[in-house]
Each structure stands twice: as structure tokens, then as C-alpha cells.
Amino acid sequence: xxxxxxxxxxxxxxxxxxxxxxxxxxxxxxxxxxxxxxxxxxxxxxxxxxxxxxxxxxxxxxxxxxxxxxxxxxxxxxxxxxxxxxxxxxxxxxxxxxxxxxxxxxxxxxxxxxxxxxxxxxxxxxxxxxxxxxxxxxxxxxxxxxxxxxxxxxxxxxxxxxxxxxxxxxxxxxxxxxxxxxxxxxxxxxxxxxxxxxxxxxxxxxxxxxxxxxxxxxxxxxxxxxxxxxxxxxxxxxxxxxxxxxxxxxxxxxxxxxxxxxxxxxxxxxxxxxxx
Numbered sequence: 139x140x141x142x143x144x145x146x147x148x149x150x151x152x153x154x155x156x157x158x159x160x161x162x163x164x165x166x167x168x169x170x171x172x173x174x175x176x177x178x179x180x181x182x183x184x185x186x187x188x189x190x191x192x193x194x195x196x197x198x199x200x201x202x203x204x205x206x207x208x209x210x211x212x213x214x215x216x217x218x219x220x221x222x223x224x225x226x227x228x229x230x231x232x233x234x235x236x237x238x239x240x241x242x243x244x245x246x247x248x249x250x251x252x253x254x255x256x257x258x259x260x261x262x263x264x265x266x267x268x269x270x271x272x273x274x275x276x277x278x279x280x281x282x283x284x285x286x287x288x289x290x291x292x293x294x295x296x297x298x299x300x301x302x303x304x305x306x307x308x309x310x311x312x313x314x315x316x317x318x319x320x321x322x323x324x325x326x327x328x329x330x331x332x333x334x335x336x337x338x339x340x341x342x343x344x345x346x347x348x349x350x351x352x353x354x355x356x357x358x359x360x361x362x363x364x365x366x367x368x369x370x371x372x373x374x375x376x377x378x379x380x381x382x383x384x385x386x387x388x389x390x391x392x393x394x395x396x397x398x399x400x401x402x403x404x405x406x407x408x409x410x411x412x413x414x
Contacts, residue, residue, distance in 0.1 A: 164392075170385035182386035192368065196390065198279070199365040203347035206283050210290025211340050215332075217295050218302040233299075240292035248356035251276060251285050277358050285353060290343050297342060301335035334406060341402045345395050365391050 174181035186192045221229055242250075254261045255276045265271045275281055305328060313323045329336075351366040360367055365387060372384035 167385045167388050167392075170382050171389045172386075173382050182383050183390075185383065186386055186390060191363065192387070195363045195365050195368045195387075196394070198363055199348055199391075200394065202279065202282055202286055202364070203344050206286035206290050206347050207340055207343035209283075209287045210294050210343055211298075211336065213287075213291050214294030214298055214339070215302075215336065217291070218298045221295075221299060222302045222305070236292045236295045240289075240296055242292075243289045243350075244352035245356040247285070247289060248353050251288075251357070255281070255284070277361070282354060282357070282362065285357065286347050286350065289350075289353070290347065293346060294339055294343055297339040298332075298335055301332055305331060337402045337406050341399055344398050348391060348395060 171182055172178055172180065217232075221232055224232070251259075253259055255274075256262065257275070259276070262271070262274065262276075265274075276285070309327055309331075310323055313327055318326065349366065351370060354362065354364060355367060355370070360371055369384045369387045369391070372380045372387065
């Protein structure tokens with residue numbers, strides 16, 4: 139009988155791809171970030187944190203990412219709860235629609251929003267004539283939050299739906315028999331059971347928003363100051379080509395994502411100890 143290959147050999151192709159497209163670029167970014175004018179140092183980071191322009195880019199990226207992720211998580215959680223209580227063709231259609239819209243991003247999404255909610259967009263003109271909005275601009279902070287939230291919702295639904303499916307119906311029945319109402323059930327049973335999934339999904343949504351580039355670039359080009367826009371401008375700019383400074387900004391972005399992940403893990407451990 140032919141001897142089978144060891145199981146770890148099947149991981150070699152994945153390990154090579156991971157090394158080539160993840161670890162090697164990250165290693166180059168780390169080395170480049172500490173390289174200034176032919177010398178080693180932290181001058182790039184001093185320039186970033188000493189510049190109001192770069193600090194504004196960091197703050198705006200964090201602000202839009204946090205707001206859009208929280209709103210997207212809330213809408214996705216409500217939608218998943220509704221889907222678990224729905225059956226038949228409507229549920230299958232909504233799941234298929236969520237899978238499709240989760241991949242609808244980049245330039246097509248920006249173009250669709252320009253048609254709908256641009257200065258002369260169909261939805262913008264309808265809402266203005268109805269007197270519901272006055273000075274809304276798709277190319278402002280609020281407009282970017284709207285478009286970021288749109289592509290956060292389908293991703294949040296895909297990540298949260300299995301967790302909501304795991305809530306057993308007999309838990310609700312047992313809580314009802316013990317006199318717990320709907321609010322008490324969610325406070326003592328539902329939300330604690332969903333807390334790891336909610337925290338993990340929020341972290342992924344924040345990372346997704348922090349790293350978004352194609353949609354916002356197609357929408358506002360370089361007219362809005364965000365981290366990804368500044369990184370791309372420093373790498374591809376004809377007049378201000380500064381790859382080392384771009385690497386330092388990219389490392390700041392990585393550090394922010396790591397910080398968000400560590401905060402999420404700390405909150406989960408704290409809630410777990412409090413539950414005991």
C-alpha cells in the first residue's frame with residue numbers, strides 16, 4: 139500500500155504564499171519605516187506625530203472606522219436576529235443578497251453612491267424636495283460614514299449569522315418559564331452568549347474600515363485626509379514620493395489595529411471573569 143505524505147507537507151504551499159505576500163512585505167515595511175536619509179532612526183515617526191496634517195489623517199480614519207463599525211454592527215445584529223426568526227424563500231433570498239453585497243465595494247460602490255446620493259443624486263434630490271435633508275454632502279465626513287456603513291453591514295451579517303443561529307430556542311423557553319421577559323433574556327442569556335462574536339466582528343469591521351482605500355479614493359480622490367489616502371499618495375505621488383514615510387504610516391496603521399485587537403481581548407477577558 140502506497141505510503142501517504144505527512145499531513146504537514148500539505149501546508150507548504152500555503153506557508154510559501156503567506157511568506158511571500160504577508161510576512162515579506164510586512165518585514166520590508168518595518169525595515170523601511172526606520173530608514174531615514176540613509177540612516178537608521180525614528181525620524182519618520184517624529185515627522186508623523188509632529189505634523190497636524192498626519193495626526194488629522196489618523197484621527198479621521200479612527201473616527202470614521204469606529205462610527206461606521208458600531209452602526210454597521212448594530213444593524214447587522216438586528217438583521218441577523220430577524221433572519222433567525224424567518225424561514226422560507228425570504229430567508230434564502232436575504233442570505234444570497236448579503237453574500238452578493240458583501241463583495242460590492244471599490245469603484246462600483248462609489249459610482250453607485252454618486253448616482254444615488256451625490257450632489258444631484260436621485261435619493262438626494264428626493265429627500266431635499268421632501269424637506270428631510272438640507273446640506274448633506276456625500277463627499278464629507280457624514281457622507282463617508284454612510285458609504286462605509288453600507289459595506290460594513292453585509293460583512294457583519296455574514297460573521298454574526300452563525301452566532302445567532304447558535305442561540306437555542308429552549309433557552310428562551312426556559313427563561314420564560316422562570317419569569318424572565320424579553321429584556322431580561324437578552325441581558326442575562328442572549329448578549330453574554332453573543333459577546334465573543336460581537337467583539338470579534340467589531341474588530342474585523344474596524345480593520346476593514348481602516349484599510350479601505352478604493353471606494354474612498356474613487357469618491358473623494360485626495361480631497362479628504364485619511365491614512366490610506368496619505369499612504370498611497372506618498373508611494374505613488376510624482377512630486378512627493380516618500381516610500382519610507384509611507385512605510386512608517388503603514389506601521390502606525392498596523393499598530394492601531396493591534397491596539398484595537400488587544401483592547402477587544404482585554405474586554406472579553408474582563409467580562410469572562412465578571413461572569414464567573
